[in-house]
Amino acid sequence: MADFGRIQFEGVEGIRTGWKDHITSSFVNYRIDDTLIDCGPLRQWQYVKPFMAEKSIRQVLITHFHEDHTGNVRHIRDEFDVLASGHENTCRQLKKGFSISVLEKVFWGSTPKITIQPFPEQIVLNDGSEVVPVHVPGHCHDMQCFFVPDKGYMFTGDLYIASAIKFLHEKENLGQQIDDIKNILNYDFQTMFCPHRGVVEDGKQALNRKLEYLLELCGNAQHLSGKGMSVKEVTNQLLGPDSLAAYLTRFNFSKRGLIKGCLDVQL
Numbered sequence: 001m002a003d004f005g006r007i008q009f010e011g012v013e014g015i016r017t018g019w020k021d022h023i024t025s026s027f028v029n030y031r032i033d034d035t036l037i038d039c040g041p042l043r044q045w046q047y048v049k050p051f052m053a054e055k056s057i058r059q060v061l062i063t064h065f066h067e068d069h070t071g072n073v074r075h076i077r078d079e080f081d082v083l084a085s086g087h088e089n090t091c092r093q094l095k096k097g098f099s100i101s102v103l104e105k106v107f108w109g110s111t112p113k114i115t116i117q118p119f120p121e122q123i124v125l126n127d128g129s130e131v132v133p134v135h136v137p138g139h140c141h142d143m144q145c146f147f148v149p150d151k152g153y154m155f156t157g158d159l160y161i162a163s164a165i166k167f168l169h170e171k172e173n174l175g176q177q178i179d180d181i182k183n184i185l186n187y188d189f190q191t192m193f194c195p196h197r198g199v200v201e202d203g204k205q206a207l208n209r210k211l212e213y214l215l216e217l218c219g220n221a222q223h224l225s226g227k228g229m230s231v232k233e234v235t236n237q238l239l240g241p242d243s244l245a246a247y248l249t250r251f252n253f254s255k256r257g258l259i260k261g262c263l264d265v266q267l
C-alpha cells in the first residue's frame, strides 16, 4: 500500500493510493473545494485521511457502492462528521451490506454497513456550479456519473477505465454499458475524471474511442461465433488467452466474460 502522489487539474485535486501505480491497482480520490467524490478503499485510509484533513469537507458524493469507492464512508462520518450522499440504490445497498471475494478483501478491504443520505434535490459546489448525477447502470445497478456543466467536467465512476478494455466482470451488463456511454456522450463535457485512469483531458474523444472499440469487438465476436467458433476460441483469437488469474476466479473477471458479453449485445 502506498501514496502515489497528487493530481491537480484546474480546481480539482486528487490523491492516488493503492498497491501499484497502475490503473486497476490504485484509486484516485478527487476533491473540488469542499466536495469529495467517492471515499476510496478502506485499506488506503491512512493516506486518504491526511488528504481529507487538509480542507474542511462539506459534502461527499458517491458514484456507486463498490468497495474501492465506499470503503471509507464510515471513517469520514466518524472522524470528519460528514455523511456521504448517493443514489437511492446506493443508500439501500450500503445499508444492507454486500459481500466481496477474499481477493478483493485483501486488496481493497470491505465496506462496513452504513446508512448514508440520498442526494439533495440540488447539488452545488462551493462556487455555485451545479453537479448533475446521471444514472448509468451497466457497471452496477446504482452507478452515477457526475456532470458539472459550468466546467465541462464529467466524473465517470467506473464507466471508462480504458478505451480498450480486455476484461468484464460477470455482474456487468455490456449492452447497458454501451447505452450508458452513448448517453454520457450526449452531454457537453471535455474533461473526464476516472478514479482509476486519472484525469483524461480529451475525455469525450476517449470515451468515444471506447464506444467504437466495444462496437467493433462485438461485431467481430459475433461474426466468429456465427462461423461456429466456441467462446474460448473467439476469446483466444480476439483478445488472447485468459491468464491464470481468470481461472482462479472461475472467470468472474475475464477476457472470456467480455466476449460472452459481446455475444449478448444486439447490434
Ligand SMILES: [Zn+2]
Binding pocket: 064, 066, 139, 158
Ligand atoms: Zn465499480
